[in-house]
Amino acid sequence: xxxxxxxxxxxxxxxxxxxxxxxxxxxxxxxxxxxxxxxxxxxxxxxxxxxxxxxxxxxxxxxxxxxxxxxxxxxxxxxxxxxxxxxxxxxxxxxxxxxxxxxxxxxxxxxxxx
Amino acid sequence: xxxxxxxxxxxxxxxxxxxxxxxxxxxxxxxxxxxxxxxxxxxxxxxxxxxxxxxxxxxxxxxxxxxxxxxxxxxxxxxxxxxxxxxxxxxxxxxxxxxxxxxxxxxxxxxxxxxxxxxxxxxxxxxxxxxxxxxxxxxxxxxxxxxxxxxxxxxxxxxxxxxxxxxxxxxxxxxxxxxxxxxxxxxxxxxxxxxxxxxxxxxxxxxxxxxxxxxxxxxxxxxxxxxxxxxxxxxxxxxxxxxxxxxxxxxxxxxxxxxxxxxxxxxxxxxxxxxxxxxxxxxxxxxxxxxxxxxxxxxxxxxxxxxxxxxxxxxxxxxxxxxxxxxxxxxxxxxxxxxxxxxxxxxxxxxxxxxxxxxxxxxxxxxxxxxxxxxxxxxxxxxxxxxxxxxxxxxxxx
Numbered sequence: 001x002x003x004x005x006x007x008x009x010x011x012x013x014x015x016x017x018x019x020x021x022x023x024x025x026x027x028x029x030x031x032x033x034x035x036x037x038x039x040x041x042x043x044x045x046x047x048x049x050x051x052x053x054x055x056x057x058x059x060x061x062x063x064x065x066x067x068x069x070x071x072x073x074x075x076x077x078x079x080x081x082x083x084x085x086x087x088x089x090x091x092x093x094x095x096x097x098x099x100x101x102x103x104x105x106x107x108x109x110x111x112x113x114x
Numbered sequence: 115x116x117x118x119x120x121x122x123x124x125x126x127x128x129x130x131x132x133x134x135x136x137x138x139x140x141x142x143x144x145x146x147x148x149x150x151x152x153x154x155x156x157x158x159x160x161x162x163x164x165x166x167x168x169x170x171x172x173x174x175x176x177x178x179x180x181x182x183x184x185x186x187x188x189x190x191x192x193x194x195x196x197x198x199x200x201x202x203x204x205x206x207x208x209x210x211x212x213x214x215x216x217x218x219x220x221x222x223x224x225x226x227x228x229x230x231x232x233x234x235x236x237x238x239x240x241x242x243x244x245x246x247x248x249x250x251x252x253x254x255x256x257x258x259x260x261x262x263x264x265x266x267x268x269x270x271x272x273x274x275x276x277x278x279x280x281x282x283x284x285x286x287x288x289x290x291x292x293x294x295x296x297x298x299x300x301x302x303x304x305x306x307x308x309x310x311x312x313x314x315x316x317x318x319x320x321x322x323x324x325x326x327x328x329x330x331x332x333x334x335x336x337x338x339x340x341x342x343x344x345x346x347x348x349x350x351x352x353x354x355x356x357x358x359x360x361x362x363x364x365x366x367x368x369x370x371x372x373x374x375x376x377x378x379x380x381x382x383x384x385x386x387x388x389x390x391x392x393x394x395x396x397x398x399x400x401x402x403x404x405x406x407x408x409x410x411x412x413x414x415x416x417x418x419x420x421x422x423x424x425x426x427x428x429x430x431x432x433x434x435x436x437x438x439x440x441x442x443x444x445x446x447x448x449x450x451x452x453x454x455x456x457x458x459x460x461x462x463x464x465x466x467x468x469x470x471x472x473x474x475x476x477x478x479x480x481x482x483x484x485x486x487x488x489x490x491x492x493x494x495x496x497x498x499x500x501x502x503x504x505x506x507x508x509x510x511x512x
Binding site for chain 2: 091
């Protein structure tokens, strides 16, 4: 019997978003708009690099959680590169979303080996 | 998932009814996550019935009245109701005096989450205050130091029982830190209060025109008292004779007759309006007319729904210089003029800083509008649902 070849193409669109500065009630709308655009373009996997986020408040976290909720509805997910600053990681710990979001290393944002 | 919520809810006038109203208003829109909402409610007086209205496009909501304020057997009644409706998750929307103003009824009711855990239920408690930050005297409990010490001891014990729940959600960061440091809790989490209003593109209206109007909103007589505010109003009338003071709301269940006493004591002070109970449909007008919203509180019991509402309408606020409020302002991006909580002069000065300076009135109002819209309650509801999903995942065999 000759070889049967069944090749499929799998494309997972990952939005990698690097943030620098404060992510609070005043800056959150801009990030929300960016994420809305990705979701409208069928992105369901997101990586937020929070390494250089100086401060994160509940309104900023609300954007990340909103993306997580919508990503999960499309069988996607959200991963975070953990912030260096305590003022940014504090809200993740207080809300226990540090136990919900999967955290990754900065080096894992772009898959290696290709 | 099917969610049971132990709470008060309008038309009941019990404490936290308004929070429940808005929480459920948005929870029932989450059709992708929720199959049914069962409200385990306090019974209405004189055999009153909860209205039943179903919207086919929303999650069905069932009302099950099963407990009474001050009844000693609420834990048993709620436990029985939970067994009958058999939900996936039970959420409590409570504070320390939710089940009664008597020590026995209040304490026994607060054991309910623990009892449900013994039954193997998934239980989440939204606890709006914690004993460590409640001023027992001004909250209507305890008039002598020995009694206060005894109540605090019982409060500590009850807190440990409440912490038997899967998660205990609180609305102020400091509360999480107290539960973690004092009780070693690993299951306390912050779930911010959230704004009751939906995010809107409509412009807020911090400066509505008309007569200068100071408004205060709530259930009065315990830690929210208006005496100081009426005195501050009397001071301000000398400079602003057309100024109005609107006292919107009713007596606290723990302070029946308080507002009538205020009316009588301050009958000589003009331009004071008492609205009585404010129905939901009247809330936008009451807030809309205000130049500034005042918070004449002597202590706080959790995050302030009224502050979030004021923000939703883009209003300037004057807040007492109390730790919880200062933290809220810092954490959630609000702005305010602060006053010393025991000084009517200080309160009058803070109000004057707003009503005499339109640019400051505008600045505070717009900032509060942005802060309130940053975290509407519909998103807070999503936070709960995500935590619920995580809890339910844990019980599934892998």
